[in-house]
Amino acid sequence: MSKAVERLYNGFIKENPTFVLMLGMCPTLAVTTSAVNGLGMGLTTMVVLAMSNLFISLLRKIIPNRVRIPAFIVIIASFVTIVQLLLEAYLPFLNKALGMYIPLIVVNCIILGRAEAYAYSNPPIPSLFDGIGMGLGFSFALTCIGAVRELLGAGKLFGAAVLPDSYVPIRIFTQAPGAFFVLAVLVALQNFVKTKRKKAGKPYEKIGSGCSEDCMNCSEKGCTKRFYDADATEKESKVPAIKTVEEKGSDELDVLDLEEEENK
Amino acid sequence: MRNVTELLVILVSSSLVSNVVLSQFLGLCPFLGVSRKVKTAGGMGVAVIFVITLASAVAGVINKYVLIRFNIQYLDTIVFILVIAALVQFVEMFLKKAMPSLYEALGVYLPLITTNCAVLGVAISNEQAEYGILTGMVNGFATAVGFTIAIVILAGIREKIEYNDVPESFRGMPIVLLTAGLMAIAFVGFSGLL
Numbered sequence: 036m037s038k039a040v041e042r043l044y045n046g047f048i049k050e051n052p053t054f055v056l057m058l059g060m061c062p063t064l065a066v067t068t069s070a071v072n073g074l075g076m077g078l079t080t081m082v083v084l085a086m087s088n089l090f091i092s093l094l095r096k097i098i099p100n101r102v103r104i105p106a107f108i109v110i111i112a113s114f115v116t117i118v119q120l121l122l123e124a125y126l127p128f129l130n131k132a133l134g135m136y137i138p139l140i141v142v143n144c145i146i147l148g149r150a151e152a153y154a155y156s157n158p159p160i161p162s163l164f165d166g167i168g169m170g171l172g173f174s175f176a177l178t179c180i181g182a183v184r185e186l187l188g189a190g191k192l193f194g195a196a197v198l199p200d201s202y203v204p205i206r207i208f209t210q211a212p213g214a215f216f217v218l219a220v221l222v223a224l225q226n227f228v229k230t231k232r233k234k235a236g237k238p239y240e241k242i243g244s245g246c247s248e249d250c251m252n253c254s255e256k257g258c259t260k261r262f263y264d265a266d267a268t269e270k271e272s273k274v275p276a277i278k279t280v281e282e283k284g285s286d287e288l289d290v291l292d293l294e295e296e297e298n299k
Numbered sequence: 300m301r302n303v304t305e306l307l308v309i310l311v312s313s314s315l316v317s318n319v320v321l322s323q324f325l326g327l328c329p330f331l332g333v334s335r336k337v338k339t340a341g342g343m344g345v346a347v348i349f350v351i352t353l354a355s356a357v358a359g360v361i362n363k364y365v366l367i368r369f370n371i372q373y374l375d376t377i378v379f380i381l382v383i384a385a386l387v388q389f390v391e392m393f394l395k396k397a398m399p400s401l402y403e404a405l406g407v408y409l410p411l412i413t414t415n416c417a418v419l420g421v422a423i424s425n426e427q428a429e430y431g432i433l434t435g436m437v438n439g440f441a442t443a444v445g446f447t448i449a450i451v452i453l454a455g456i457r458e459k460i461e462y463n464d465v466p467e468s469f470r471g472m473p474i475v476l477l478t479a480g481l482m483a484i485a486f487v488g489f490s491g492l493l
Binding site: 060061064065085104105109112119120135139141142144209210211213214215216218220222224226227 | 423467468
């Protein structure tokens with residue numbers, strides 16, 4: 036039981052997929068035009084994440100290591116399809132608002148990442164709670180971002196007007212550019228905390244450790260895994276596809292490295 | 300003649316007006332990750348054009364001759380993602396064997412495109428808009444060109460940002476995101492084109 040609670044805490048706070056790991060940025064930016072949309076997307080992702088984690092964990096001894104990525108993708112895509120059909124039937128307004136971003140949950144780094152990093156090597160119950168915790172953390176983050184954008188861009192919160200009429204909404208925040216600005220401030224805050232912890236001598240690397248900045252750098256979490264991992268004969272021998280790139284031009288790829296910046 | 304006009308409209312709207320990265324947020328990871336230098340950004344752009352055009356052609360064929368024919372459109376997500384992921388790896392193997400020079404140029408980027416949401420996004424939006432195979436290919440090509448335009452411009456700006464004095468917390472990713480936001484505002488201006 037304590038394991039389950041620990042997993043929930045881990046997903047919600049310690050390794051929050053959006054605020055800490057910075058995973059799955061595409062849907063985060065695209066659907067957070069309002070708090071309701073953010074919440075809807077978060078919960079949809081949570082269901083897919085929890086179910087795929089559970090099933091991948093149940094099947095982890097059957098799935099051969101070499102073809103695990105296609106197997107994960109099939110499991111994830113099946114649940115996405117199920118969820119999509121359910122939304123179409125019971126919550127058509129949400130389905131309409133989220134549009135093509137529902138099928139795109141399949142390529143959300145969080146899901147493949149958790150499958151690879153947790154569910155494939157852990158028993159079903161903790162995996163299920165890992166999925167729920169991560170999903171809740173994701174929902175929480177998306178709702179927050181959506182609320183900020185809705186408040187600034189339309190003066191509303193969950194569809195209800197909260198700011199006085201004298202407030203002129205900054206419309207740009209509900210449009211595409213606003214998403215970039217909100218995320219930029221978010222990452223800046225994260226950097227601020229990071230540098231502060233570093234100066235205080237605390238372990239700062241824990242923050243953002245899972246996926247240093249973006250999907251590009253989180254090969255070990257499964258985002259850029261090759262479809263058929265021919266080199267993976269042992270369960271342990273993980274061969275990140277990104278390796279080749281890192282060797283050839285690491286300077287192009289590491290987006291932000293505080294230490295490196297400081298050395299300059 | 301009308302067909303040509305239609306294709307031209309798709310070309311402009313997919314590449315500029317509803318830019319894949321700046322207004323739809325697809326392919327954000329490579330957009331932010333591989334945009335440090337103009338040269339690598341260009342390489343990534345070419346690889347993306349190649350893969351997306353090919354993938355939308357293949358997805359179009361499968362959609363028309365398998366999914367619609369057997370009335371199993373609800374399986375689209377599963378089929379498309381598997382086909383695309385397999386296709387990218389197949390392309391990589393093929394290039395390695397058959398065209399080593401092209402592989403040298405594009406090879407390093409190909410694995411990064413495997414789970415690029417833009418590829419799946421184009422396949423799905425082609426299906427939703429009920430484009431035919433050729434129209435779908437044009438749409439895919441235009442989308443990828445839009446991606447290339449955006450990433451090359453961003454890389455150009457980032458090369459200059461290197462010399463700027465950016466506040467400490469905004470160094471790295473945040474300033475890039477702010478730049479992307481400003482670019483997105485500029486691209487909103489293209490909506491007057493159509």
